[in-house]
Amino acid sequence: MIYLFDILALGVAAWLAYKLALYGRREKNLPPGPPTTFLLGNIPDIPSKKAFHAFAGWAREYGEIYSLKLGHKTTIVLNSPAAVEAIMEKGSRVTQDRPKMWLFDHYMYDHDHLIFSSVPSKVYQLRRVFATFLNQTTAQSYLPIQNAESCQLLYDIMFQPDGFFTGVKRFTISLMFSLTYGTRASRIDTPLAALYYEAADKTNELLADRSASLDFVLILRVMPSWMVSWRKQTDCLNAQERQLTSELMQKLSSRRKARQVGTNSFMEQILDNSKEFGLTDNMMHTLPLLILQAGADTTACAMLSVILLLLGQDDVLAKAHAELDAVVGRHRLPVLSDMEYLPYIRAIIKESERLRPTNPLGFPHAATEDQTYAGYVVPAGVTVLCNTWALGHDPTLFTDPENFSPERWLDPADRHADTWPFGISRRVCPGMHLARNSVALVITRLLWAFDIKKKIDPMSGCPIEVDTLDYAEGLVLCPNKFQADFILRGRESAETIRHELREAIPQLEMHEGSLEQSDKDHIQHMRTAL
């Protein structure tokens, strides 16, 4: 009897040892990838900062598809247009899911936050709401407020060129507050904008430091809060996010009670058609929150990347100015419908999307069924990434890829690969049309109004150099604060900006019904001088 028990125990021990030895090792049939470490797989190989550079390096080494082992989990990385098309576009039915992100999807938002959600019925319901507000046609109806806010941005930069960085950020948060709740942010440090940025910083910290460990080390999820810091951090973030959406909603409710003229904001439409949309209380918090999170900083960072890449590009600037002066002239600001006749400006924006994608590794998808590609298996359960950064920097797709060269997009015969800056197929960014309109309008107007140059050091008289790769860590790739000079192009530009801002005041006022007194004072002061 004892003998039999010994054999059984030995068998179990051998089986456990075998399983343990495989833990973190790459399974057969998976695409190749960097050598793995016992238990951890490739976790030690992934740098904590600017990981996308390492991902691009592996693309050069292993080709169009490779795999990484993160403990027992597998990530498949796609690095060629053919691989992305096959697995994420044609195979979108089985790669539209999100990998399980316990902290955000389950604990924080109860599967009601579209970007993290992996519950098909909720994804379907929420995407339907987004499709109503943000399709290509409805995106056109937001142009009046985009035009008005961009006049304000030009005016602010004209008086305070050094404030361009926060000016761009103010433009996007104000636009998203207005579109979602009908309330502007007339200053970057208006209390609700400050609250938004504080919460956004906390989200970035949690995503970078804590969330993944909770997917791997399950015991961390049940430990009491005095033993783990994530609970306190998450609860604090949750409280701030709820404060943000409830204060914005209170402002909207009081305006509705006072029967003030509506702005047709997303939340007003949802309240007016609550039966049709059928959103739960939690969704009434997560949906607008996601619009602010996904829409504000992404768009600002895309604009700031264009500005950063333009510094020192005098030839590019001269061509852009020549095109604008020929098509638009000097007596009015450009409008979105001019874009059709501004191929060079469109090329500048496209080139910036290629060189500095806002999401360099896209957003993770998960496979729900096995697929094969180039003889390798992409098994059900793995995470799939579109390596946007590597695609945009691939010398086989783009000649001299590190060079900022809008010209490469001008020749229709010179076909260039898509780099999917807004994601793929069924999870493609629903805010893409709105974001593209904002970037096009702001960049075109900034180029029309200003010579965008490197700032001159007053002591040495030399240009202050900028590092075009100096980017902050976070969910979104955003330039760190940099210096640039915005020199007004002729005195008549100032008069045009003033005139168009005066014309835009009624549009802005529609979104000023429930501002703080300090914001009202700021606006009055500015408009008296206009």
Ligand code: HEM
């Ligand atoms: C330049 C600006 C923007 C960029 C580069 C961008 C990029 C992206 C990317 C890469 C994804 C992931 C797609 C995927 O999983 O394949 C995404 C998702 C998303 N974006 Fe954007 N985005 C931008 C602006 C916006 C705006 C303005 C909004 C809303 C007003 C928005 C709302 C969303 C939402 C709701 C999702 C989640 C979609 C889902 O999971 O099904 N985005 N975006």
